[in-house]
Amino acid sequence: MRTQVGIIGSGPSGLLLSQILHHHGIESVIMERQSRDHVLGRIRAGVLEQSTVDMLRAAGVGERMDREGLVHGGFHLAFDGRMEYIDMQKWTGGNSVMVYGQTEVTSDLIEKRLSDGGIIEYEAPAVAIENFLDGKPRVIFEKDGGRQQLDCDFVAGCDGYHGVSRKSIDPGSIKELERVYPFGWLGILADVPPVDRELIYINHERGFALCSMRSHTRSRFYIQCDLTDSVDNWTDEAFWEELRRRLPEAAAQKLVTGPRLEMSIAPLRSFVAEPMRFGNLFLAGDAAHIVPPTGAKGLNLAASDIHYLSRALIAYYSENRTDLLDRYSDTCLLRVWKAVRFSWWFTAMMHKFEDDPLSPRLQRAELDYLTGSEAARTMMAENYVGLPFEPFE
Numbered sequence: 001m002r003t004q005v006g007i008i009g010s011g012p013s014g015l016l017l018s019q020i021l022h023h024h025g026i027e028s029v030i031m032e033r034q035s036r037d038h039v040l041g042r043i044r045a046g047v048l049e050q051s052t053v054d055m056l057r058a059a060g061v062g063e064r065m066d067r068e069g070l071v072h073g074g075f076h077l078a079f080d081g082r083m084e085y086i087d088m089q090k091w092t093g094g095n096s097v098m099v100y101g102q103t104e105v106t107s108d109l110i111e112k113r114l115s116d117g118g119i120i121e122y123e124a125p126a127v128a129i130e131n132f133l134d135g136k137p138r139v140i141f142e143k144d145g146g147r148q149q150l151d152c153d154f155v156a157g158c159d160g161y162h163g164v165s166r167k168s169i170d171p172g173s174i175k176e177l178e179r180v181y182p183f184g185w186l187g188i189l190a191d192v193p194p195v196d197r198e199l200i201y202i203n204h205e206r207g208f209a210l211c212s213m214r215s216h217t218r219s220r221f222y223i224q225c226d227l228t229d230s231v232d233n234w235t236d237e238a239f240w241e242e243l244r245r246r247l248p249e250a251a252a253q254k255l256v257t258g259p260r261l262e263m264s265i266a267p268l269r270s271f272v273a274e275p276m277r278f279g280n281l282f283l284a285g286d287a288a289h290i291v292p293p294t295g296a297k298g299l300n301l302a303a304s305d306i307h308y309l310s311r312a313l314i315a316y317y318s319e320n321r322t323d324l325l326d327r328y329s330d331t332c333l334l335r336v337w338k339a340v341r342f343s344w345w346f347t348a349m350m351h352k353f354e355d356d357p358l359s360p361r362l363q364r365a366e367l368d369y370l371t372g373s374e375a376a377r378t379m380m381a382e383n384y385v386g387l388p389f390e391p392f393e
Ligand code: APR
Pocket: 008, 009, 010, 011, 012, 013, 014, 031, 032, 033, 034, 039, 044, 045, 102, 124, 125, 126, 127, 158, 159, 160, 161, 162, 163, 164, 284, 285, 286, 287, 297, 298, 299, 300, 302
C-alpha cells in the first residue's frame, strides 16, 4: 500500500487531519488498533474552544455540533461556601465555548471521513515505523493475522499516549517531561438534567468535584478520588452521596440522580514530549502531550496541533514549502506549554493535596484573589476559551 500521509490512530487528531487533508486533495490512510465500536465507546471530555469549533465547521462536520452543542459564556467556581461566576464572554470580548462530547466529535468525523471515501483500517495496529529519518517512511501494521506495509511521504503519529509512534523514536533524541498527580477523577455519565445551565468547578475540603453535561438531559459529574480507588468500590448511590456532600447548597438541592450509563476513573498527568517532529514523522495530540482534565484542554490541544500540521503539509504539497514543516514542533510547543501551564494551575487550585498543609489556605487566597481581580479573571477567561493560534506568513 502507498499513500501521501500515513496516519496512525483514529482519535480526534488522526480523523481531523485526514479530513482536512482530503479537502486539499491530499491522500491519507488511517490505521487504528481498535475496532470502530471501541473507539466510539470511549467517554472523554466535552468542552470545545472557539478555534476547535471553527476547525470542525471548516472540516464539514459542524452541522450536528451546531444543532446539539450547548454554547456556554461562562462557568462557576465554588469554594469556601461561595459560588462565583467567571463570565468568559465579558472578559474576552464576547468569546464562548461549545459543550459537545468528544465521543460525538469522533463519531461525526468517522461518518464524514467514510462518506467522503476515506480509508480507515480498524483492528490494524501499527507495530513499527521505519525510515522516517531517511525521507522514505513506512508503517508496518498487522491486519487479519498478517503483516503489511504502508509506504508514505509523511507519517502522522496520532496514536495517543500509549501509541507506537513515540516509542519508535531513539530515546536519545526525545525528551519526555512528566508529572503524575497523586489523585484521579471518578466520573459518572447519567441521563439526568444538569444541576446548572453551565459548569460548576468545586474546591471542597473532601476533594474536587465537577458538574458538567452533554445535553439538557444528560450529565457528566466527577469527584476527586484516590489513585488506588476502583469503580468496583462505588455503587451509584455512594457516588451521588459523595458528590452531594461536595456540592454548593443550591446545586445539591437541584441534583437529580439516576443509574449510571458509564463510570470510570481517569488518572491525572502533565506530560510533554519534545520535539514533536523527527524527520518525516510528526507527533500530534495525546501522542505528544497530556494535560490533566481540569479545564478540558486535551482535545483542544490536539486540534491546534492538527491546525499547524495540516497547514504545513498543505504548504508542502501545494507550494513545495518545507519551512512550516520545519517550524511545526516549535510552533506547537508554544501553545502546548501554555495549556500545560493553565491545566496545572487550575488543577493545583482546585484539588485536595493530602501532604501539603499550606494548600487549603493558599487555594482559598488564590480563589479569592482570582474572583476579585479583573486582571486575574481575564487571565482565566482567555485561557479557558482558548489562546490564539500563531499566525502564518
Ligand atoms: N496502531 C494504531 N492505532 C493506535 C495504536 C497503534 N499502535 N496505538 C494507539 N492507537 C489508537 C488508539 O486506539 C486511539 O484510537 O490511536 C488513537 C489515539 O486517539 P486518542 O487517544 O483519542 O488521541 P488523540 O486523537 O490525540 O486525541 C486527543 O483525546 O485522550 C483525549 O484528552 C485527550 O481529548 C484529547 C484527545
